[in-house]
Amino acid sequence: MKVKKKNLSEKEIDELVIAQANDDNAWTDIQSVKNRAERGSREKFLKALSKVPKVESAEDDKIV
Numbered sequence: 001m002k003v004k005k006k007n008l009s010e011k012e013i014d015e016l017v018i019a020q021a022n023d024d025n026a027w028t029d030i031q032s033v034k035n036r037a038e039r040g041s042r043e044k045f046l047k048a049l050s051k052v053p054k055v056e057s058a059e060d061d062k063i064v
Contacts, residue, residue, distance in 0.1 A: 008016070
């Protein structure tokens with residue numbers, strides 16, 4: 001599924017950031033990521049990363 005990219009105004013970006021900062025669930029998600037990171041290891045990460053195909057990103061999937 002392709003997602004249309006929308007150029008947001010500075011005001012829209014500010015509103016999104018404030019809404020996410022005020023969302024308690026967003027902070028819970030951050031803590032759960034930190035907890036998972038503590039259980040992981042660089043060795044496991046590199047092993048998983050080695051399985052990812054080394055291909056160029058599609059043109060519509062690049063950050064410019």
